[in-house]
Amino acid sequence: MNVTLISHACLLIQSRDTTVLTDPVFFDYLWEECNIQCPSIDLDRSKMPKVDVLNISHRHQDHFDIRTLAYLADDSGILAPDAVVLAPRDEILLEVLSELEFKNVIVVEDFKTLEIKGLTLTPTPSLNQQDYFPEHGLLVHDGDVTLWNQVDTIVSPDIIKYMHRLYGQLDFAHVRYLPLLEGNFSFHNALELPIDEYSSFLKVAAACRPKFAVPGSAGFKYRDEYGFLNQYSFPTTQEQFLRDLKDFCPDINSSVFYPGDRAIISKEGVEIQKSSSDFVKIRDDDGHKVEFKPVAEVPPIRTRTKDKAEHEKQWEAVVDFIENRFVEILVEKKAVQSWVDWKVAYQLELFGQDGSEIWCLDFAGEDANIIKGRIGKINIYEGIACSELYSLIQNETSWDFVGINGQYRTFNDIYRVRMGEFEHWTKKDEKFPQPLTEVFPAGKEMDRTKFMLDVKRWKGKKGVETGS
Known part of the structure; x- marks a missing residue:
C-alpha cells in the first residue's frame, strides 16, 4: 500500500487495485478564504490516478471544501465513473453532496466494515463533543497491511482496543499532533500550548502503538491581512511532536510527512520517500511563517471594505441596526436575564x-437603552469591523469566518458586587453569553446558508470563478 500526502488532511491511498482520496482540498483559498495551504503546493491534477473511493470525514471546511468537491463532481476526470463517496450521517453535508450531484454516496456507521474493490474500509468513531455534527476516522486494510487515518477524531482506549481486535497492530497511523488555537485570539482565550489536549495526542499514539506514525491534519496558514494570526494559532510543529513522541514512546518509528512525500507500507515495514510524488510537490517551504510567538505585533481592527461609497452605505446600515434594532432583539433573548443578574x-x-x-x-x-459613547465600565466588550457586522446583518457570513479572522475581538470580566459581597463568574465549562453571538446565533441554519452559498458559487465552474 502507498500513501501520498497532497496537503493538510488530503491523502491519496493506493492499493494494488483501488485508490482512496480523503478530505480533498486542491485550491487556495480555503476555510472562508482566510487560509491557504502551508506549505504551499503545486498539484498537477492531470497526473492523479483515478479515484475509486472518496472519503469525507466531517464538515469542517478544511476537510469539506466545496470548491474542490464541485470540481470533482463536475466530470474532472479524477473520480472513476463508479466511484463511491463515504460520508458521515450529517444532514447538511449530505444535502451539499446531493446539490453537487454526487452519486453512490454511502453513509458510514462506526465500525461497520465496507468491502470495496479488494479493500476493507472501517470507519472509526469520534468522541468529539465540541461540534454538533459527526466525524469519523478510517481504517484501510488491503489484506496485507492496515493504516489508520485519525483525522480530527477523539478516541478512547476502548476504541483503540477494538481497532486492535479487528486488525492487530496497525502498520501505519496518520495521527493528530497539533491543537489548533483558531479563534482563541478573537475570543480572548488562552494563547499557549494546551497541555492536556497535546498530551492526549501522545497518549493516543502510544495506546495505538502502530509500527510507524506520521503527524497529520495540519497544513494551512492564515493569508495576507490575516497573517498575524499565524503566530497565535499553531502552538507546535511536526518536528516538536515527533521529538516528544520519541521520548514518550520510543518503540514507535516515525517521520515528518509533508506534501509530495510517499509512504510505502508493507509487511516488512514503512519507507518514507521524500518529495517522490509525480503529481504534487512543495512550491514554497514556508512553515516558518506559522512559528508560534503569541506576543507578536497585532494590527487594529479595520473594515475590509475598500470602496468609500460602499463603506459609507454599510456604515449607515450598521449604525441604523445598532441604534434602532439591536436592543429590541437583545431583550427578547433568554440571555438577557444573565446580563441583568450580573449587572x-x-x-x-x-x-x-x-x-x-x-x-x-x-x-x-x-x-435597556443603547448609549452612544462610553459609560466608564466594561464587563463585556465586542469589537467588530463594519464589513463583518454588515455581513452578519445581511446573512452573508458566519462565525466560522468572523470568529477566526481577527476582525472580531471580545473579552469579558463578569462580576457583581452586593452588600459586603463580591462574586466572580467562574463557570469555566459554560460560556457567558455574548450579545452579538446571541443576536446572530451559530448553528445549523447559519451553516446551511454558508455551504449553499458556496455550492451556488462553485457548482459547474470547474474550480474557476466565472470571468476569471
Whole structure:
C-alpha cells in the first residue's frame, strides 16, 4: 500500500487495485478564504490516478471544501465513473453532496466494515463533543497491511482496543499532533500550548502503538491581512511532536510527512520517500511563517471594505441596526436575564476605514437603552469591523469566518458586587453569553446558508470563478 500526502488532511491511498482520496482540498483559498495551504503546493491534477473511493470525514471546511468537491463532481476526470463517496450521517453535508450531484454516496456507521474493490474500509468513531455534527476516522486494510487515518477524531482506549481486535497492530497511523488555537485570539482565550489536549495526542499514539506514525491534519496558514494570526494559532510543529513522541514512546518509528512525500507500507515495514510524488510537490517551504510567538505585533481592527461609497452605505446600515434594532432583539433573548443578574456593562465598538465608534448598554440600569459613547465600565466588550457586522446583518457570513479572522475581538470580566459581597463568574465549562453571538446565533441554519452559498458559487465552474 502507498500513501501520498497532497496537503493538510488530503491523502491519496493506493492499493494494488483501488485508490482512496480523503478530505480533498486542491485550491487556495480555503476555510472562508482566510487560509491557504502551508506549505504551499503545486498539484498537477492531470497526473492523479483515478479515484475509486472518496472519503469525507466531517464538515469542517478544511476537510469539506466545496470548491474542490464541485470540481470533482463536475466530470474532472479524477473520480472513476463508479466511484463511491463515504460520508458521515450529517444532514447538511449530505444535502451539499446531493446539490453537487454526487452519486453512490454511502453513509458510514462506526465500525461497520465496507468491502470495496479488494479493500476493507472501517470507519472509526469520534468522541468529539465540541461540534454538533459527526466525524469519523478510517481504517484501510488491503489484506496485507492496515493504516489508520485519525483525522480530527477523539478516541478512547476502548476504541483503540477494538481497532486492535479487528486488525492487530496497525502498520501505519496518520495521527493528530497539533491543537489548533483558531479563534482563541478573537475570543480572548488562552494563547499557549494546551497541555492536556497535546498530551492526549501522545497518549493516543502510544495506546495505538502502530509500527510507524506520521503527524497529520495540519497544513494551512492564515493569508495576507490575516497573517498575524499565524503566530497565535499553531502552538507546535511536526518536528516538536515527533521529538516528544520519541521520548514518550520510543518503540514507535516515525517521520515528518509533508506534501509530495510517499509512504510505502508493507509487511516488512514503512519507507518514507521524500518529495517522490509525480503529481504534487512543495512550491514554497514556508512553515516558518506559522512559528508560534503569541506576543507578536497585532494590527487594529479595520473594515475590509475598500470602496468609500460602499463603506459609507454599510456604515449607515450598521449604525441604523445598532441604534434602532439591536436592543429590541437583545431583550427578547433568554440571555438577557444573565446580563441583568450580573449587572453587565456592555460595550460595542464598530471599526470603519478611519477609526471606530462606541455604543454601550448598561444592564444594571432601569431601562435597556443603547448609549452612544462610553459609560466608564466594561464587563463585556465586542469589537467588530463594519464589513463583518454588515455581513452578519445581511446573512452573508458566519462565525466560522468572523470568529477566526481577527476582525472580531471580545473579552469579558463578569462580576457583581452586593452588600459586603463580591462574586466572580467562574463557570469555566459554560460560556457567558455574548450579545452579538446571541443576536446572530451559530448553528445549523447559519451553516446551511454558508455551504449553499458556496455550492451556488462553485457548482459547474470547474474550480474557476466565472470571468476569471
